[in-house]
Amino acid sequence: MRLTALSALLTAALAATAATASLPAWAEAPKVVVSIKPIHSLVASVMHGVGEPTLLVRGGASPHSYTMKPSDAKALSAADLVVWVGPELEGFLEKPLQANAPKATRLTLMDLKSLTLLQAREGGAWEPHDHGHEHHDHDHKDHAHEDHEELNSHIWLDPANARAIVTATADALAAKDPADAEAYRTNADRTLQALDALDAELKTTLAPLKDKPFVVFHDAYQYFEARYDLSAVGSITVSPDRRPSAKRLSAIRAKIAGLNAACVFSEPQFEPTLVRTVVEGTKAKTGVLDPEGADLPEGEALYPTLMRNLAASLRGCLGA
Numbered sequence: 001m002r003l004t005a006l007s008a009l010l011t012a013a014l015a016a017t018a019a020t021a022s023l024p025a026w027a028e029a030p031k032v033v034v035s036i037k038p039i040h041s042l043v044a045s046v047m048h049g050v051g052e053p054t055l056l057v058r059g060g061a062s063p064h065s066y067t068m069k070p071s072d073a074k075a076l077s078a079a080d081l082v083v084w085v086g087p088e089l090e091g092f093l094e095k096p097l098q099a100n101a102p103k104a105t106r107l108t109l110m111d112l113k114s115l116t117l118l119q120a121r122e123g124g125a126w127e128p129h130d131h132g133h134e135h136h137d138h139d140h141k142d143h144a145h146e147d148h149e150e151l152n153s154h155i156w157l158d159p160a161n162a163r164a165i166v167t168a169t170a171d172a173l174a175a176k177d178p179a180d181a182e183a184y185r186t187n188a189d190r191t192l193q194a195l196d197a198l199d200a201e202l203k204t205t206l207a208p209l210k211d212k213p214f215v216v217f218h219d220a221y222q223y224f225e226a227r228y229d230l231s232a233v234g235s236i237t238v239s240p241d242r243r244p245s246a247k248r249l250s251a252i253r254a255k256i257a258g259l260n261a262a263c264v265f266s267e268p269q270f271e272p273t274l275v276r277t278v279v280e281g282t283k284a285k286t287g288v289l290d291p292e293g294a295d296l297p298e299g300e301a302l303y304p305t306l307m308r309n310l311a312a313s314l315r316g317c318l319g320a
């Protein structure tokens, strides 16, 4: 190493030491709580080398049917920043946020202007998506939130939205923790590049599936379908925590037969019996899609793995 480079390094190291001494907050990363696995993965990537976010909906749990644990309430009370999609998806978090984390900064992703939002589907085999949230509640105080009632909340399944989430997270973290702002920006840039590469890869993988109709367990994939030009034609349930009616099941069966849908996909958290009932007597095959990473270990690698697994399951069942 040349002497000038070494001396520059030493100067930088000394400056960093001085900064540590004058800024005690530098020693501890902000306490960040994230609702669900795919978002947690993106936030973990932005916090790489600085700290680790805490995840609420862990393991194979689903945000649709989640119940808060005492440890979750404790994590919320200690949080500096809470990142969640919004009440449309994590209804379980709406009251605890008020009760346990009144002072924490909230990053409500559905409120981001940089996000592409899609209307929940209606008509045909698609019925309005309902995550158990109260509709037509005129006493509701938050009107901005009412505007979201008809939106699909599975925003992370489009890498362009993941980009917006990463950028907004880096901004929120830099505001909370200016001493580490540089690290958050560098991590965000690296993550954005990885997302671009992932997007290009998925476009290639999924291009041959353009005109192959399939049925999903619940309407979680709209952003993925729109991004990659896929042809989902219906969902078995309106909301994954609710049993579909016999009428709905027969409508879906008719749709599978009529459109010659090649595949019906279940999800790891929910009983596959329904899927078997639906495909009985049709030529459709069955597969599994995991939109929330229920089967994956939490962490930075989860998001790209989740997206690649969706593509691989679709290819595996629908053929190329």
Ligand SMILES: [Zn+2]
Pocket (backbone or CB within 6 Å): 064, 154, 218, 219, 220, 240
């Ligand atoms: Zn859902």
